[in-house]
Amino acid sequence: MTDPTVSNKKRTLNRRQILKGVLGIGACMSAFPLTKAQALKRDVDVIVIGAGVAGMAAAQALVQEGYDVLVLEAKGIIGGRLKTDWSLGAPFEVGAGWIHGPVGNPITDLAKSVQAKSFVTDDDSSFVFDHKGGEIEDKIITNKFKDLMRVYKKIDDTFDSDQSLEKAIKRVSPQTLEDPVSRWMLSAYTEFDTGGSIENLSAYYFDEDEAFDGADVVLLDGYDSILEPLADKVDVLLNHPVDNIEYEAGDGVTVHANGEAFEAYAVVCTCPLGVLKSKKVKFSPALPSRIQKKIDRLGMGNVTKAALKFESAFWPIDTQYFGVMTEDKGRWNYFLNYRTFSDENILLGLSVGAYAGKIEQLPEKDIVDDCMMVIRDMFGVDIPEPMDFLVSRWSKDPYSLGAYSYTRVGNKPADFDDFADPVEDTLIFAGEHTTFKHHATVHGAYLSGLRAAEQVMELIE
Numbered sequence: 128m129t130d131p132t133v134s135n136k137k138r139t140l141n142r143r144q145i146l147k148g149v150l151g152i153g154a155c156m157s158a159f160p161l162t163k164a165q166a167l168k169r170d171v172d173v174i175v176i177g178a179g180v181a182g183m184a185a186a187q188a189l190v191q192e193g194y195d196v197l198v199l200e201a202k203g204i205i206g207g208r209l210k211t212d213w214s215l216g217a218p219f220e221v222g223a224g225w226i227h228g229p230v231g232n233p234i235t236d237l238a239k240s241v242q243a244k245s246f247v248t249d250d251d252s253s254f255v256f257d258h259k260g261g262e263i264e265d266k267i268i269t270n271k272f273k274d275l276m277r278v279y280k281k282i283d284d285t286f287d288s289d290q291s292l293e294k295a296i297k298r299v300s301p302q303t304l305e306d307p308v309s310r311w312m313l314s315a316y317t318e319f320d321t322g323g324s325i326e327n328l329s330a331y332y333f334d335e336d337e338a339f340d341g342a343d344v345v346l347l348d349g350y351d352s353i354l355e356p357l358a359d360k361v362d363v364l365l366n367h368p369v370d371n372i373e374y375e376a377g378d379g380v381t382v383h384a385n386g387e388a389f390e391a392y393a394v395v396c397t398c399p400l401g402v403l404k405s406k407k408v409k410f411s412p413a414l415p416s417r418i419q420k421k422i423d424r425l426g427m428g429n430v431t432k433a434a435l436k437f438e439s440a441f442w443p444i445d446t447q448y449f450g451v452m453t454e455d456k457g458r459w460n461y462f463l464n465y466r467t468f469s470d471e472n473i474l475l476g477l478s479v480g481a482y483a484g485k486i487e488q489l490p491e492k493d494i495v496d497d498c499m500m501v502i503r504d505m506f507g508v509d510i511p512e513p514m515d516f517l518v519s520r521w522s523k524d525p526y527s528l529g530a531y532s533y534t535r536v537g538n539k540p541a542d543f544d545d546f547a548d549p550v551e552d553t554l555i556f557a558g559e560h561t562t563f564k565h566h567a568t569v570h571g572a573y574l575s576g577l578r579a580a581e582q583v584m585e586l587i588e
């Protein structure tokens with residue numbers, strides 16, 4: 128395009144100019160030019176790749192401002208890592224389960240807008256078992272937790288270069304790694320929070336992100352109910368996995384999905400970090416090395432969930448969580464008791480970090496058998512088999528390839544935040560992995576989507 132209004136680096140285009148440019152004689156934006164008829168049918172102002180929370184938030188904000196937006200989604204449903212499965216009779220949150228820190232959290236507002244009923248999960252209501260089923264006193268848990276916080280503080284005070292969290296602990300307090308209660312906390316708290324294993328987490332930055340206030344809540348009508356206001360009046364093309372994104376300063380983008388080409392002025396790419404790492408989506412030209420390096424460097428963690436439904440409850444129904452100090456770090460060491468907020472007799476087990484990555488290679492039934500072994504350690508060998516189960520395996524999902532991003536040793540906050548700089552004023556990244564402050568969360572994804580929408584609005588009037 129030779130339009131003089133687009134010659135400055137930070138230019139603002141009028142949308143009519145863009146469309147004129149796209150459809151004009153000789154205005155070939157790509158090596159796959161569309162026919163005029165196709166272009167007329169397909170052309171939009173902005174293409175959003177991915178209908179997860181980030182993509183839908185960006186699309187909704189743009190639609191509200193009158194932009195023509197098309198969302199291209201690889202799967203047959205919207206929501207991405209926000210997905211509620213009701214087949215067990217209660218909401219199994221395959222991906223995100225909690226609104227972390229609901230006070231001041233924009234996701235709480237979305238939940239309120241659909242009158243979603245919430246339930247505050249009580250972190251203080253728990254039984255923790257050793258690996259032989261012996262119960263650990265609350266007092267021990269409280270004291271060991273304080274010890275662990277002291278170890279983390281000592282790490283902060285002692286080192287001025289990065290290393291893995293495991294190495295740092297070994298250096299300041301080697302006994303912490305040997306102590307079964309502390310090992311359990313490292314896994315059930317830190318590895319679950321971050322998705323990364325302590326061998327890979329940055330000792331410097333693993334816990335430097337920010338949180339909203341308030342005790343975590345689950346949504347009794349399903350977490351995916353918050354998608355409804357985001358999806359209103361937004362055009363989403365499902366079953367359209369994008370495989371190629373061509374972008375050029377001043378010339379807009381051509382996005383290829385399902386053998387079709389779609390043209391727009393700008394593209395918001397919310398492909399998860401795991402997908403970007405896999406290089407299954409090609410960029411032409413190749414991404415600048417400042418972005419590619421971050422994709423390669425950042426950690427993508429794993430969390431496996433198994434919801435097991437039983438005929439009746441053989442566990443104390445009023446206790447929120449059961450912890451178990453499995454010998455393998457990360458192996459089913461935390462269980463959420465559905466009976467505290469539902470009539471269904473469901474225990475939801477969590478495996479995290481390296482163990483989650485390993486277990487997800489197995490068939491579902493083997494994963495459930497592994498989880499049952501741990502439940503039997505807690506409640507006895509005579510408990511029955513589950514009537515039904517559901518298992519998540521995000522590392523095997525080709526459109527996620529992991530659970531959420533984490534700060535790997537050597538990463539810096541800028542490795543997340545630098546994604547926020549548009550590439551060639553046409554390609555804008557969003558998604559949970561593009562914000563250090565709130566990465567690995569639904570609200571982080573949402574806020575990144577709003578940020579991307581604002582960037583588009585700055586570029587296209």
Ligand SMILES: Cc1cc2nc3c(=O)[nH]c(=O)nc-3n(C[C@H](O)[C@H](O)[C@H](O)COP(=O)(O)OP(=O)(O)OC[C@H]3O[C@@H](n4cnc5c(N)ncnc54)[C@H](O)[C@@H]3O)c2cc1C
Nearest residue numbers: 177179180181201207208223224225369558559568569572
């Ligand atoms: C097991 C698990 C537990 C979690 N627990 C919590 C929690 O309790 N609380 C919390 O706040 N957060 C939690 N999270 C994190 C939260 O789910 C994510 O941070 C958030 O949903 C990510 O949103 P996103 O839009 O960035 O990415 P996604 O939701 O992954 O959206 C990306 C979309 O892009 C699509 N896509 C991928 N590749 C392509 C392609 N080539 N072409 C077109 N479309 C494509 C995907 O199908 C997907 O729909 C959890 C995540 C997992 C996996």
